Amino acid sequence: MNASTAVTVEGFVTESLATHGRDPRHLLQHLIRVQQRFSYVPDAAVEALSAALDVTRTQVRAAIAFYAFLHNRPRGAFEIRFSDNITDRMLGSRRLIRLLVERLGLTGLPAWGHDLIRDDGRVSIGLASCTGMCDQGPALLVNGYAVTHLDAQRVDRIADLVQEGILLERWPGEFFRVGNNIRRRGLLLGNPATDSAALHRLVDEGADVALAEVERSGLRGRGGAGFTTALKWRFCREAPGTERYVVCNADEGEPGTFKDRVLLTDYADLVIEGMTVCAGVIGARRGFLYLRGEYRYLLPHLESVLQRRRAEGLLGMSILGADGFDFDIEIHLGAGAYICGEESALIESLEGKRGVTRKRPPFPVTSGFDDQPTVVNNVETFLAAARVVRWGGYWFRGEGTDQSAGSKILSVSGDCARPGIYEYPFGTPVHRVLSDCGAENTQAVQISGAAGATLSPADFDRIIAFEDLPTAGSFMVFDDSRDLLDMVRNFAAFFAHESCGFCTPCRVGGALLRNLIEKVAAGQGSEYDLSEMRRIGAVMRQASYCGLGHTAPNHVLNTLDKFPQIYRRRLARASHTPSFDLDAALSEARALTGRDDVGAHIRVQMPDGSEVSA
Amino acid sequence: MSKTFTLDGREIPFETGQTIMDAALAAAVYIPHLCHNPEFAPHGSCRVCVVDIGGRQVSACTAAASEGLVVDSSSEAIQATRRAILQMLFVEGNHVCPACEKSGACQLQAVAYYTGMLAPHFTHFFPRRPVDASHPDVIIDFNRCILCELCVRASRDHDGKRVFAISGRGLESHLVIDSPSGLLGDSSFAAGDKAAHVCPTGAILPKGRGYETPIGERLYDREPISIVGDVRAHEEEVV
Ligand SMILES: Cc1cc2nc3c(=O)[nH]c(=O)nc-3n(C[C@H](O)[C@H](O)[C@H](O)COP(=O)(O)O)c2cc1C
Ligand code: SF4
Ligand code: SF4
Ligand code: FES
Numbered sequence: 001m002n003a004s005t006a007v008t009v010e011g012f013v014t015e016s017l018a019t020h021g022r023d024p025r026h027l028l029q030h031l032i033r034v035q036q037r038f039s040y041v042p043d044a045a046v047e048a049l050s051a052a053l054d055v056t057r058t059q060v061r062a063a064i065a066f067y068a069f070l071h072n073r074p075r076g077a078f079e080i081r082f083s084d085n086i087t088d089r090m091l092g093s094r095r096l097i098r099l100l101v102e103r104l105g106l107t108g109l110p111a112w113g114h115d116l117i118r119d120d121g122r123v124s125i126g127l128a129s130c131t132g133m134c135d136q137g138p139a140l141l142v143n144g145y146a147v148t149h150l151d152a153q154r155v156d157r158i159a160d161l162v163q164e165g166i167l168l169e170r171w172p173g174e175f176f177r178v179g180n181n182i183r184r185r186g187l188l189l190g191n192p193a194t195d196s197a198a199l200h201r202l203v204d205e206g207a208d209v210a211l212a213e214v215e216r217s218g219l220r221g222r223g224g225a226g227f228t229t230a231l232k233w234r235f236c237r238e239a240p241g242t243e244r245y246v247v248c249n250a251d252e253g254e255p256g257t258f259k260d261r262v263l264l265t266d267y268a269d270l271v272i273e274g275m276t277v278c279a280g281v282i283g284a285r286r287g288f289l290y291l292r293g294e295y296r297y298l299l300p301h302l303e304s305v306l307q308r309r310r311a312e313g314l315l316g317m318s319i320l321g322a323d324g325f326d327f328d329i330e331i332h333l334g335a336g337a338y339i340c341g342e343e344s345a346l347i348e349s350l351e352g353k354r355g356v357t358r359k360r361p362p363f364p365v366t367s368g369f370d371d372q373p374t375v376v377n378n379v380e381t382f383l384a385a386a387r388v389v390r391w392g393g394y395w396f397r398g399e400g401t402d403q404s405a406g407s408k409i410l411s412v413s414g415d416c417a418r419p420g421i422y423e424y425p426f427g428t429p430v431h432r433v434l435s436d437c438g439a440e441n442t443q444a445v446q447i448s449g450a451a452g453a454t455l456s457p458a459d460f461d462r463i464i465a466f467e468d469l470p471t472a473g474s475f476m477v478f479d480d481s482r483d484l485l486d487m488v489r490n491f492a493a494f495f496a497h498e499s500c501g502f503c504t505p506c507r508v509g510g511a512l513l514r515n516l517i518e519k520v521a522a523g524q525g526s527e528y529d530l531s532e533m534r535r536i537g538a539v540m541r542q543a544s545y546c547g548l549g550h551t552a553p554n555h556v557l558n559t560l561d562k563f564p565q566i567y568r569r570r571l572a573r574a575s576h577t578p579s580f581d582l583d584a585a586l587s588e589a590r591a592l593t594g595r596d597d598v599g600a601h602i603r604v605q606m607p608d609g610s611e612v613s614a
Numbered sequence: 615m616s617k618t619f620t621l622d623g624r625e626i627p628f629e630t631g632q633t634i635m636d637a638a639l640a641a642a643v644y645i646p647h648l649c650h651n652p653e654f655a656p657h658g659s660c661r662v663c664v665v666d667i668g669g670r671q672v673s674a675c676t677a678a679a680s681e682g683l684v685v686d687s688s689s690e691a692i693q694a695t696r697r698a699i700l701q702m703l704f705v706e707g708n709h710v711c712p713a714c715e716k717s718g719a720c721q722l723q724a725v726a727y728y729t730g731m732l733a734p735h736f737t738h739f740f741p742r743r744p745v746d747a748s749h750p751d752v753i754i755d756f757n758r759c760i761l762c763e764l765c766v767r768a769s770r771d772h773d774g775k776r777v778f779a780i781s782g783r784g785l786e787s788h789l790v791i792d793s794p795s796g797l798l799g800d801s802s803f804a805a806g807d808k809a810a811h812v813c814p815t816g817a818i819l820p821k822g823r824g825y826e827t828p829i830g831e832r833l834y835d836r837e838p839i840s841i842v843g844d845v846r847a848h849e850e851e852v853v
Contacts, residue, residue, distance in 0.1 A: 500783050505702065508785065543695055
């Protein structure tokens with residue numbers, strides 16, 4: 001880099017520090033801005049930030065190396081990242097990546113963590129884990145902004161825009177249009193309007209009444225683990241501390257989940273109202289909305305909602321005129337790390353550090369942000385809490401099952417006619433969702449994301465509820481034309497890439513698992529490798545430090561049990577011969593799709609390169 | 615009257631605030647560990663100290679002791695889990711025990727013996743990791759680093775220097791050194807630092823003192839780690 005750019009870098013950092021402060025906890029936010037401006041974080045910025053914020057340069061570099069969206073070498077002026085979730089692949093993303101690579105005169109294909117960068121610095125092409133656009137994929141991010149509904153035509157056009165160096169602001173607006181696709185509304189989605197009634201009730205009737213309603217509702221967290229919300233709020237309220245914090249977990253990193261995106265788009269007021277009610281109950285003065293980097297296009301919208309609410313006296317000092325009810329919210333951006341959805345890693349990231357899980361206990365409710373009592377809740381949880389305080393706990397309880405009150409918002413994607421957002425009462429069976437979304441010949445459903453469970457048709461009568469099938473909201477459908485091993489490979493690569501690296505079983509086990517699956521996929525595996533996969537999976541499940549490692553082998557262990565043929569038919573030396581003819585079993589699918597070419601028959605590539613029918 | 619829990623059938627007394635590991639160490643009962651060192655805050659990253667409590671696995675170094683717990687630390691199932699974790703650590707780095715200066719006095723190796731690990735078992739990753747010999751007194755061989763962060767903690771919490779940190783993520787996680795060049799020789803590190811004496815493997819070694827004690831006569835050649843304990847306690851005798 002020449003001297004003049006170094007000056008610009010320093011100038012930019014100085015300005016960022018002046019506008020956004022010198023709190024070391026803002027390190028990540030400064031780095032994200034530098035990355036956005038220069039397409040990487042130059043050394044000059046590392047030095048300037050480490051001097052100004054009193055963090056070691058090693059800590060700054062370690063943060064850059066940790067977050068997938070930060071780099072220490074320049075990316076392209078147009079930095080393109082294709083969403084690489086299995087649903088994007090099922091919608092043809094691989095073909096489109098190839099097309100764009102070719103059109104831009106690059107060679108090879110990007111892999112996770114390895115981007116293609118054109119020599120002239122104009123453009124780079126990489127991959128991102130799920131970008132949360134599964135109902136309108138294939139999708140990509142260009143300089144952090146989501147482009148949806150990719151097809152060959154759109155990719156062609158993107159190649160032209162890049163070649164001509166057209167600034168992003170002048171790209172066709174429709175590229176960046178993100179749809180909501182709300183297909184079924186229930187308790188929560190039925191009425192997006194807010195008159196801040198929950199907040200009024202809190203101020204008029206007091207925090208105890210609000211908390212009692214949340215208690216009565218039986219509301220449990222919507223982010224996956226399902227901890228009772230009222231209990232969390234009460235613990236936090238009663239924990240000793242000088243300050244208290246409210247954090248909205250909008251990291252939504254679980255592959256196949258996109259309901260929080262829709263809630264933040266159309267229901268932001270209610271989500272923020274829920275956070276404000278929580279602040280009133282626990283006595284917090286500051287809150288954070290941790291927004292995943294993939295959703296940065298929502299930033300102006302969310303800022304404007306916050307601004308309007310401040311102007312309306314719903315945020316800031318003396319909310320609704322109540323003396324001493326002071327609360328405001330800052331938005332913090334993430335930078336491409338799934339683990340930052342885990343609440344303690346999220347807090348580390350909020351504090352500007354690498355998103356590595358904290359030791360628990362203590363839990364965030366007693367020792368969270370700045371080691372003070374902190375409530376971390378999912379976007380949907382805050383929305384539900386606002387409604388509960390408005391309409392009462394019994395209203396909410398009236399729906400759902402014994403242990404799962406209310407409704408659940410699902411993000412449905414994959415092989416179905418109508419992907420999108422569906423809200424159901426808890427207790428709804430899987431087959432109901434399948435028929436509503438227009439899924440046919442369904443072979444499998446992956447519920448609750450890559451970390452969730454793989455369901456076979458035998459499970460389709462089971463119900464969505466904490467007592468049977470808990471879910472953070474992802475519902476991915478696979479019809480019988482799919483090879484489920486593609487899903488397994490995709491998720492295994494995802495977890496190996498997203499492991500924070502702190503503990504041995506997840507860090508090493510995840511990589512071993514991914515490699516073994518690739519070995520089997522290449523037709524070089526044996527029965528022994530399958531038992532190795534079980535063994536490694538069991539160790540990860542038992543011995544990992546946090547939820548990521550505990551759940552990362554689920555998809556492998558589930559499919560080994562429920563869909564053993566996806567592995568067995570590829571084994572080079574099977575110590576087992578299938579008792580049925582797999583290829584014949586596909587004849588129905590062939591008849592339905594009207595395909596009967598070579599590719600529609602199961603063939604296995606043997607290690608020597610020859611092909612055999614399964 | 616002091617409170618107790620049961621560890622492999624033995625009653626172990628403890629005080630409130632102690633972890634299972636703390637209480638076990640005080641009672642001179644060995645639970646294998648690598649990232650734990652009682653002089654520093656518990657970390658919980660290596661997972662070698664995993665024990666079973668009623669079918670649930672926890673790390674003994676971070677789990678609080680509590681009245682009436684029934685802890686299993688020696689069943690074949692627990693030892694098998696530990697073995698697998700050690701095998702993972704061995705294939706992740708490049709550990710050439712017979713040629714390593716630390717052989718016989720290496721905690722990683724000793725814990726592996728203790729759990730009955732006979733072979734690395736998994737496919738080696740063979741990462742390319744450099745050796746840093748830039749410091750006059752100390753050499754760092756990253757090939758043997760198991761990311762236990764003991765040097766990170768010692769430098770930060772004891773030496774007040776913050777010389778080490780972990781960078782990257784997943785399998786790409788690696789130890790880095792805080793100096794403009796990234797080399798140890800350009801950092802504020804000194805041979806007298808606590809951080810120079812906490813490494814449970816042969817990753818951080820003093821220069822110019824090779825093979826003083828012949829292999830075969832070293833700490834763990836003579837007695838198993840479950841009897842003699844951590845190498846650090848003995849290193850201080852030698853220095
Ligand atoms: C690896 C991992 C990723 C997670 N990602 C998210 C996430 O993206 N959004 C979320 O709300 N919760 C996520 N969670 C769960 C959070 O840790 C936490 O339980 C949740 O935010 C609490 O909010 P709730 O009680 O409202 O569900 C994740 C957990 C793990 C272990
Ligand atoms: S299980 Fe371990 S390595 Fe994996 S994300 Fe959690 S702490 Fe990090
Ligand atoms: S150098 Fe040694 S002490 Fe430091 S992290 Fe690696 S193994 Fe642990
Ligand atoms: S010694 Fe307990 S996890 Fe390392």
